[in-house]
Amino acid sequence: MKITYLAKLGELTLKGSNKNAFESKLVRNTRDFLKHIPVDIILRAGRMYIEVEEEYCSKVEFCLNHLIGITGWAKTTICDKTIEAITETVTKLGKAAKEKGAKTFKLDARRSDKSFPLDSYGIMREAAAGLYDDKTMTVDVHNPDVTIYIEVREKCFVYTDSNIGCRGLPVGTSGKGLLLLSGGLDSPVAGYRMLRRGMKIECIYFHSYPYTSEEAQKKVEDLAKVLSTYGLQTTLNIVSFTDVQMLIKEKAPEAWSTLALRMCMMKAASMLAKHISADCLITGESLGQVASQTLENMRVTESMAEVPLMRPLVGLDKEEIVETANFIGTYDTSILPYEDCCVLFSPKHPVLKADLEEAKEIYKKIDPDELIEKSFNEREVKHFYAFESL
Ligand code: ATP
Ligand code: MG
Numbered sequence: 001m002k003i004t005y006l007a008k009l010g011e012l013t014l015k016g017s018n019k020n021a022f023e024s025k026l027v028r029n030t031r032d033f034l035k036h037i038p039v040d041i042i043l044r045a046g047r048m049y050i051e052v053e054e055e056y057c058s059k060v061e062f063c064l065n066h067l068i069g070i071t072g073w074a075k076t077t078i079c080d081k082t083i084e085a086i087t088e089t090v091t092k093l094g095k096a097a098k099e100k101g102a103k104t105f106k107l108d109a110r111r112s113d114k115s116f117p118l119d120s121y122g123i124m125r126e127a128a129a130g131l132y133d134d135k136t137m138t139v140d141v142h143n144p145d146v147t148i149y150i151e152v153r154e155k156c157f158v159y160t161d162s163n164i165g166c167r168g169l170p171v172g173t174s175g176k177g178l179l180l181l182s183g184g185l186d187s188p189v190a191g192y193r194m195l196r197r198g199m200k201i202e203c204i205y206f207h208s209y210p211y212t213s214e215e216a217q218k219k220v221e222d223l224a225k226v227l228s229t230y231g232l233q234t235t236l237n238i239v240s241f242t243d244v245q246m247l248i249k250e251k252a253p254e255a256w257s258t259l260a261l262r263m264c265m266m267k268a269a270s271m272l273a274k275h276i277s278a279d280c281l282i283t284g285e286s287l288g289q290v291a292s293q294t295l296e297n298m299r300v301t302e303s304m305a306e307v308p309l310m311r312p313l314v315g316l317d318k319e320e321i322v323e324t325a326n327f328i329g330t331y332d333t334s335i336l337p338y339e340d341c342c343v344l345f346s347p348k349h350p351v352l353k354a355d356l357e358e359a360k361e362i363y364k365k366i367d368p369d370e371l372i373e374k375s376f377n378e379r380e381v382k383h384f385y386a387f388e389s390l
Contacts, residue, residue, distance in 0.1 A: 003057055004078055005050040006159060007064060010071035010167050026069040026170040032232055033063045033386050045112075059390045061163075066229045066386065068196055070165035074149075076157040083118060083126050086150055089158040091130030093148050097160055098137055102145035105137050109150040116152045123150055168196030171231050176200040177310060178278040180269055181227075181236070182340050183219040186284030186313055188227060188330040189321050193312035194282050195231045202276055203227070203234055204269050206241040208345075216338035221382065226330050228384035237272055238380040241265070244371050245345055251366040255351045256359075258292050259300055263363055266304035268372050272379075273307045280308040286321065287314050291350040300359040 015022050027043055030050070037059055040051040048070070052060050057075070064073040077093065079085040094105055109123040118126065127150060131137055137145075151157040179191040181203040191201050205220045217238065224236040244264050252260045269281050285293045285301075292301070302309045313321055325331040 001054050002051055003054050003060075004076045004157065005052070005060055005064060005073055006076050006157065007048040007050070007067070007070040007073040007165065009046050009048065009069065010165070011069075011169060022069075022170060022173055025173050026067075029069070029170050029172065029232055030063065030067060033067065034060065034390075035387055037390070062229075062390055063386075064163070064165065066166065068166045068168045068198075068230055069170035071167050072161060072165045073163050074159035074161060076159040079156050079158060081113070081116060081152060081156045083123065086123065086152075086156060086158065087127045087130045090127040090148050090150065093158060093160050094131045094137060094146070097146040097148075103137060104140035104144045104146075105131065106139060106141050106144035106147045107150065108147055109152070111152045113152050113154065123152065166196060166230065169198030171195055171198060172200055174198030175279040176202065176277065177280045177282045178269055178273045178276065179203045179227075179282040180265060180284075181205050181220055181223060182284070183216055183223065183334065183336075183338060184284065184340065185318075185325050185331070185334040186286060186289075186321055187282075188223045188284075188334065189324045189328070190282055190284040190312045191227050192230055192324065192328050192330075194310060195227070201227060201231050201234055201282070202237065202272075202278060204237045204239060204272055206239050206265055206268070208242045208245050209240060211242065211245075211345075212340065213338055215336075216340065219333055219336050219338055221384075222333045223330055224382070225384045225389065226328065226333070229386045229389045230328065231386070233383065233385045235276075236382045236384065238382065239268060239375050240378065241268075241375060244368050244375060247368055247371055248366055249345060252362055254347045255349055256354070256362055257345050257347050258350050259297055259354055259359065260362060260366060261345070262292055262297075262301045263304045263359065264366075264368050264372055266301055266309075267306075267369070268376050270304065270306035271373070271376050278307065280310050281305055282310045282312065284313055284321075285311045286316055286318075289318070291352055294352055296353040296355075297351070300354045300356055303356060303359070304363075 037056050042049045077089050079089040107124040109120040111120045147161050149159050177194050177199045179201050181187045203224050224234050228234040248260045
């Protein structure tokens with residue numbers, strides 16, 4: 001049996017003359033995600049319909065839960081184009097919602113097939129009768145627990161508004177960013193935030209093996225994989241910073257070691273950004289969260305960035321970040337206790353308000369550029385694709 005899913009396009013409908021380009025990008029992204037599954041995708045009037053054989057439903061639902069650019073989706077029931085069939089379907093969906101706790105409902109009917117004998121008001125009046133008769137639920141047009149939608153087109157679709165989408169703009173409509181991805185809570189959320197603005201993402205991760213473990217790297221690979229399910233694909237560049245960290249330890253004042261490391265990371269990330277034609281760097285920094293993220297220290301870090309630096313979490317607190325990490329499914333991986341390279345060499349009393357000129361002097365004294373270039377050239381590259389997670 002074929003099932004039809006309906007996805008609602010959100011912000012895209014506001015895009016004026018660019019609307020078509022955004023919509024076709026969304027359809028291409030959906031096809032790309034579902035490339036190994038036989039589906040029919042149709043775009044019509046601010047909706048995307050996906051028709052698929054029942055055996056593939058869970059894969060399509062996974063795709064819809066991760067697809068950026070839709071505000072919500074529903075599994076629709078297609079019924080005969082008669083008021084009796086519509087009433088029966090509405091009653092069935094209403095009762096199912098009641099079993100899940102809904103006490104009030106609202107019907108929302110649209111008739112684009114004008115040959116159907118009842119107008120939308122008539123459809124709603126008749127179709128609601130089944131639920132009234134049963135006295136199962138009462139109508140609340142302002143704040144219903146469940147809305148049951150009826151669309152009479154070439155076929156008749158009935159559905160409830162049960163699943164929220166990721167919203168945002170389709171990935172690939174806003175350039176490309178290079179995300180500095182650590183194993184922590186923040187950077188995957190920062191990546192997701194930029195994906196939701198339509199940006200494609202590649203990732204760079206710095207490790208200090210053997211001071212950091214293989215598990216720490218595996219954790220970052222798992223996070224990159226989750227990000228690929230929202231971004232369709234992601235490439236993880238793995239860079240060994242062990243030698244750079246040793247050099248910092250030897251040459252920089254202890255209080256400066258974390259900040260000096262951040263400067264080196266920015267330098268290496270800038271090299272890669274230019275190499276892969278990324279338009280910006282992205283970090284998970286949030287103002288004041290830790291010593292290296294005071295305004296002064298962030299200024300020092302960004303002085304090394306050779307392309308624009310985006311910090312999508314800068315004004316968020318930890319609770320807000322955790323909420324998103326839970327929503328996107330990175331929380332459980334991020335909190336695994338494997339050490340990050342920054343923690344290993346972190347000073348007892350880090351500098352809190354670094355002076356930019358002093359920072360530049362210290363960087364000059366460390367003179368890490370040659371080592372950074374070497375580690376950059378020896379990077380390992382891994383690819384992750386959304387369809388692999390289906
Ligand atoms: P996160 O939770 O993302 O690790 P954090 O709160 O632990 O962030 P820091 O460790 O100070 O903060 O790192 C700030 C940002 O620097 C991170 O969000 C990330 O973008 C980048 N970063 C830190 N360590 C690494 C690393 N080992 N590899 C790549 N990027 C890193
Ligand atoms: Mg961290």
